[in-house]
Amino acid sequence: MADLRTSLAGIESPNPFWLASAPPTNSGYQVQRAFEAGWGGAVWKTLGEPILNVTSRFAAVSFNGQRVAGFNNIELITDRPLEVNLKEIYETKKRFPNHAVVASLMVEPKQEKWHEIVKKVEEVGVDGLELNFGCPHGMAERGMGSASGQVPELVEKQTYWAKEAAQTPVIVKLTPNITDITSTAEAAVRGGADAVSMINTINSLAGVDLDSWNTIPHVGGKGAHGGYCGPAVKPIALNMVGECARHPRINVPISGMGGVSNWQNAVEFMLMGASNVQVCTAAMHHGFRIVEDMIDGMNNYLDEKGIASVRDLVGQSVPKYSDWGNLDLNYKIVARINNDVCINCNKCHIACEDTSHQCIDMLQDGHGNAYLEVREEDCVGCNLCSIVCPVDGAIDMVEIESEHPPMTWNERQAILSGVQDGKANTVK
Amino acid sequence: MTEYAEYVLEKEQIDLMLEKGYAIKEVKENLSGAFVTFEKGKDDSDILHIKTADGRKYFSNLLFHQK
Numbered sequence: 001m002a003d004l005r006t007s008l009a010g011i012e013s014p015n016p017f018w019l020a021s022a023p024p025t026n027s028g029y030q031v032q033r034a035f036e037a038g039w040g041g042a043v044w045k046t047l048g049e050p051i052l053n054v055t056s057r058f059a060a061v062s063f064n065g066q067r068v069a070g071f072n073n074i075e076l077i078t079d080r081p082l083e084v085n086l087k088e089i090y091e092t093k094k095r096f097p098n099h100a101v102v103a104s105l106m107v108e109p110k111q112e113k114w115h116e117i118v119k120k121v122e123e124v125g126v127d128g129l130e131l132n133f134g135c136p137h138g139m140a141e142r143g144m145g146s147a148s149g150q151v152p153e154l155v156e157k158q159t160y161w162a163k164e165a166a167q168t169p170v171i172v173k174l175t176p177n178i179t180d181i182t183s184t185a186e187a188a189v190r191g192g193a194d195a196v197s198m199i200n201t202i203n204s205l206a207g208v209d210l211d212s213w214n215t216i217p218h219v220g221g222k223g224a225h226g227g228y229c230g231p232a233v234k235p236i237a238l239n240m241v242g243e244c245a246r247h248p249r250i251n252v253p254i255s256g257m258g259g260v261s262n263w264q265n266a267v268e269f270m271l272m273g274a275s276n277v278q279v280c281t282a283a284m285h286h287g288f289r290i291v292e293d294m295i296d297g298m299n300n301y302l303d304e305k306g307i308a309s310v311r312d313l314v315g316q317s318v319p320k321y322s323d324w325g326n327l328d329l330n331y332k333i334v335a336r337i338n339n340d341v342c343i344n345c346n347k348c349h350i351a352c353e354d355t356s357h358q359c360i361d362m363l364q365d366g367h368g369n370a371y372l373e374v375r376e377e378d379c380v381g382c383n384l385c386s387i388v389c390p391v392d393g394a395i396d397m398v399e400i401e402s403e404h405p406p407m408t409w410n411e412r413q414a415i416l417s418g419v420q421d422g423k424a425n426t427v428k
Numbered sequence: 429m430t431e432y433a434e435y436v437l438e439k440e441q442i443d444l445m446l447e448k449g450y451a452i453k454e455v456k457e458n459l460s461g462a463f464v465t466f467e468k469g470k471d472d473s474d475i476l477h478i479k480t481a482d483g484r485k486y487f488s489n490l491l492f493h494q495k
Contacts, residue, residue, distance in 0.1 A: 329485055357431075377432040404489040412488045419455045419491065 002302035003309040004295065006040070008275045009169040009194035009253050011128045013100040015040035016266060016310055017294050020257050020278035021104035021130060021173070023075060024288070028088025032095060037288035038295055041100030043278060046077035046132045047085055047121065048106040048144070059206035059217040061232065070232035071281045072206035074217065074224060076138040077106055082120065090124040101125075102171065105162070106132040106139060109148050114161040128168045131159060133184070134175035134200025136227045146175040146200065152187035159191025169194035171255060174240075176233075177203050181240045185250045196244065197255035197278065199237045201227025230281035234259030238272055242321045245273025262290075263297030270310070271317035325413075328406040333381035333397045335360070335374045341394040344370055348385035348395060356384045376400070431480055438483035441476055442490070450474065452491060462487070 004015040018041035019025050019034050026045045034042055053076055061070035078085060093101045103121045107113040118129060132139075133149030140147035148154040155172065162170050172188035174181055176199040185196050203225050207216040215223025237258020244250045256274025260266055261282040269277050282290055302310060337348070337360070349372055352360040359378035363371055374385075386395040442464070450466035453473065457463075461479040464487055478484050 330489065375430075375432075378430050405493060407489055407492045411492060415492045416455055416457075416488065419452060420457075 002299055002307060003311075004040075004298060005309075006276045006311060008100075008255055009128070009171065011041070011100050011102065011169055012098070013040040013276065014098060015295055016270065016276035016298070017291050018042060018100060018102075018255070018276055018278045019283060020280040021046050021132065022280040022284075023073075024280060024283050026078065027080075028092045031088075031092050031101070034283075034288045034291075035092075035096045035099045038291040039099075039288065041102065041127075041276070043102045043104050043130050044085065044089060044126075046104040046106045046135065047082055047117065048077050048139075050079050050081055051076040051138070053079055054219045056217040056219065059226070060230070061206055063232075066231075068230055068281065068285045070204075070206070070228055071230035071284070072204050072217070072226040072228050073201070074137050074219075074226040077104075077132070077135065082117075086120065086124045089121075089126060093125045093127075100127050102128040102130050104130045104132050104173070106135065106144050109143060109154055109158055111161045111164075114158060115165040118162055118165040122167055126168060128171060128194075129162065129166055130171040130173050130197060131162055132173050132200070133158070134173050134177075134198075136175065136177055136201055136203050137225055146177050149173075149175040149184060149200075150178050152183050155184050156187040156191040159188050159193050163192040171195040171197050173200055174198040175200045176236060176240060176258075182243055182247045182250060185244045186247070189250055189252055193252055195253040195255060195275075196250070197257065198240050198244065199233070199258040201229045202233055202236065204228030229258065230285075231259045231261050234261075234265060238268060241269055241274050242272040242318065245315055245318045246321055263294045263301065266294060266298060267301060267313060270313040271315070272321065273315045273318050275311075275314050325410040326408050328408060329412065330402040330404045330407055332400045332402055334376040334379040334400055335381070335383075335385050336376075336396045336398050337372050337374055337385075338394055338396065339371050341391060342372060343391055343394070344372065345390060346372070347388045347390065348372065351384050351388045356380075356382055360385060432482070435480040435482040435486075438476070438478050438480055439486050442478075442483070442487055445474065445476065446490075452487060455487070455491075457484075 006013050006016045017039055019039050021043040025031050025042045031042045057075040059072045060068045063069040103126045105117050107117050133155055135145030139145035159172050170193055172193040174184050188196050205225055241254055241256045253275040254273050255276055256269035257278035260277045260279045266277045349360045349362055357380050359375045361373050363373055386397055389395045445466045450468045453467035454465040462484050464476045467473040
C-alpha cells in the first residue's frame with residue numbers, strides 16, 4: 001500500500017484529501033465527522049466578523065442528466081462568533097491531532113485586524129492559516145475577499161501583515177476572477193506566503209427562471225452574483241494550478257481545488273503541481289464518505305504504477321505544460337474510423353462537414369452498405385470526430401510520422417525574422 | 429480543389445524553384461498569406477504567393493532545417 005501522507009509547507013496530513021473552506025467545514029461537528037470518514041485535513045469555514053446570510057443560498061446547474069455539473073452559492077463566511085469557532089477548533093484538534101486543521105481567515109485590509117485574528121486563531125492550535133482573498137460575493141463589496149484578492153499590492157501587503165504575526169504556515173487562497181492568476185500568486189510569494197491555494201469560486205449567475213423571470217437563486221425576487229464551483233470549473237482550475245506551478249517566481253507549494261470530485265481529478269491536480277487537493281462540491285453532493293473511494297482509488301493507482309508515495313506525483317506533468325509557441329508545428333495526428341466498431345450514426349461526418357474541415361466521406365461498398373472514411377491528407381487532427389463519437393473505439397486518433405523534424409512557432413518566427421528584410425538565411 | 433491539393437501544388441512550385449537553383453531570399457507575410465521571394469544570382473528573382481497553411485509550414489521547414 002502506498003504512502004498517502006502529504007506535507008503542504010510543513011502542514012502534515014495523513015492523506016492529500018482536505019475539505020475546502022465552505023459550508024461542509026462550518027462546525028466542529030462537521031469537521032470531526034469528516035475526519036472520522038477519512039478526510040486528511042479541513043480548512044475551517046472562513047473566520048472573521050460574523051455575518052448575516054440570506055435565503056436562498058445555493059443553486060446548481062444540471063447538464064444532460066448530470067446533476068450538479070456546476071454549483072453556485074451566495075452564502076458568506078461564518079455567521080458564528082469567533083469564540084464559538086475557536087472552541088470547536090480546539091476540541092477538534094485535540095481529538096484528531098494527526099489531521100490537518102487550517103483556519104481560513106478574512107478581515108478588513110488593516111494590519112491590526114490581521115494581527116488580532118492570527119494570534120487568536122493560533123492560540124487554539126491550528127496547523128496553518130489560509131487567507132481568503134477569493135470570496136467573490138458579499139464580502140467583496142466590503143473591501144474583503146476577491147476585492148482585495150484582485151489587487152496584487154493588497155495581496156502582498158495583507159500576506160505580509162499575516163506573516164508578521166503568524167507562527168504557523170500561511171496559505172494564500174487566490175481568486176480566479178482575474179486575468180492572470182500568476183500576478184496575484186507572485187504577490188503572495190513576495191508577501192511571504194508559505195503556500196498558495198486555488199481556485200476560489202468564479203463569479204456566476206446560475207440561471208433565470210423562464211416563468212417568473214427571477215434569477216436562480218433569488219432572494220424574494222432579487223438576485224446577486226454568486227460563486228461558481230463544481231465539476232464544470234475543473235479545467236479552469238487545473239490550468240491556473242499549472243500556470244502557477246510552472247512559473248519560476250512562484251516557488252511555494254500549491255493546494256489545488258476547483259471541481260475535484262474523485263481520485264482521478266486529484267491525481268490530475270497533483271501531476272500539475274498541487275501538493276494536495278481541497279474538495280467542497282463533491283462532498284456537498286455525495287456526503288463525506290466519498291473520501292473512502294478517493295483513498296482507495298488513489299492507493300490502487302499508485303500501487304499499479306509502482307509509486308511508493310503520493311508525494312512522487314507532485315508536478316510530474318508540469319514540464320509538459322508550456323506556451324502555444326513552444327508546440328511542434330510538425331506533429332501530426334489524423335482520425336481513423338474503425339468500421340467494424342462504427343455504428344454509422346454519422347455524427348462524426350456531420351460534425352466534420354458542418355463545423356470542422358470536411359474530411360470524412362460517406363461512402364458505399366460494393367454491396368451498397370454505407371461506411372465512413374477519413375481522407376487523411378485533409379484531416380487536421382482536431383479530435384472533433386472522436387469527441388462527438390458515441391462509441392468507444394470507433395475512431396482512433398493516430399500519429400503520422402512527419403517528413404520534417406520538430407519546429408515550433410517560436411523557432412519558425414526566429415528563422416523567418418532573418419529573411420523578412422531580405423538580408424540572410426537563404427535556403428537552397 | 430481540396431486544401432491538400434492546393435498545398436501539393438504550392439509545394440511543387442517551391443520545389444521547382446529550388447531545383448532550378450533559386451534560393452529563398454525574402455519572406456513577407458500579411459493578411460493574404462506569404463509572399464516568398466526566390467533569387468538566383470543578382471538579377472534573377474521570382475515571387476511565389478503561398479496561401480495554404482501547410483505550404484507556409486513547408487517553406488518554413490526548409491528555412492529552419494537547412495539554416
